[in-house]
Amino acid sequence: VDKKVRLEVEAQRRKENRAQEPDEIQQARLQEQSLRQQALREEESEEETRARLRDQATRQQAIRNAETDDERRVRMIEDNLRHQVLRAQETVEERMSRSMADRLRHQMYLVEETEEEAEIRRELNREQTANYRAAEIEEEREGRREQSQSRMERLREEREEDEELLRAMNALEHAEIIPLETKEERTFREELLAARNRAGVPRTHRAACKTLASEDRVPLHDCGEMTVTCGECNARHFKGEQPTDKKFTQCCAKGKVILPPPKECPQPLVKLLQNDHQ
Structure with a gap:
């Protein structure tokens, strides 16, 4: 107990000292810590x-499980602002390198996880999304939609810049290769390009637009009948949609969304629906 108290006191004193240190000393300390x-x-x-x-993931998950909804929202806002500042300062080459590293890390993670882990991850993501969107108010919903739209626009602009940079790099490499080729190689390349243009290389979208001669070879996709019923709201689902815990999130978010009972239908409509009219 004494050791725990001592560590807490030292941590508090260290936090106070770091809050009072100048920006230059703080930057030097952080840089030295990063290098170490x-x-x-x-x-x-x-x-x-x-x-x-x-261990880091377990510790971080424990911290996030203990935080409240307000603390979680503040953390997400701060993380979003920090990421925006960092990404606004990076160059196009750094952004391409980061995107490739993120995609590679994500692919490695997906390859290593099992089917059960993937199903649990998807179920947790759906549950967290449903809980978050069920608790948000109209202003937060509008803000989320605006952020999603701005993020998609920013990603589209980054993708266009990456493609433009890639084309420029390819053109530069091509410009470096062309002066090195001999006269015979240049003649062969020009003849090959001319023959390819005359023949017309079939494109994928052209082949996809062709009408099928016979539809018998198209495999039939059957989802089956909606025979599985939700235990909370009695909504029907396909058998392939049933999660591992047999609790659905698409209909009522595992019983968290409760709709009021339907109102009684007026009498003229009741007779029409029951075919009891004259």
Whole structure:
């Protein structure tokens, strides 16, 4: 107990001292700390890296489970602002490198996880999304939609810039290769391009637009009948939609969304619906 109290006092004192230090000293300290961590991580083995990442994920998950809804919203807003500042400062090459690293890391994660882990991850994502959107107010919903729209526009602009940079790099490489080719190689390349243009290379979209000669070869896709019923709201689902815990989120979010009972139909409409009119 004494050790825990002492560590808490030291942490509080260290936090107060760092809050009072100038920006230059803080930047130097953070840079030195980053270099020291980078040196330590370069020396660790692959097993140590996985163990460190696993412990870090467990510790971070425990912290996020203990935070309230307001703290979670503040954290998400701060993370979003920090990411926007960092991405606004990076160059096009850094953004391309980051995007490729993110895609590679995500693909490696998806390859390593099992089917059960993937199903659990998708179920947790659906549940978290349903809970978050059920608790948000109209202003937060409008803000989320605006943020999504601005994020999609920013991603579209980044993709266009990346494609333009890639075309420029390809053109530069092509310009470096062309002067090195001999006269015979240039003649062969020009003849090959001319023959290809005369023949007309079939494109994928042209082949896709062709009408099918016979539809017998098209495989039939059958989802089956909606025989599975939700235990909370009695909504019907396909058998393939049933989660592992047999609780659906698409209809009532596992019983969290309760709709009022339908109102009684007026008498003239009741007779019409029951075919009891004259």
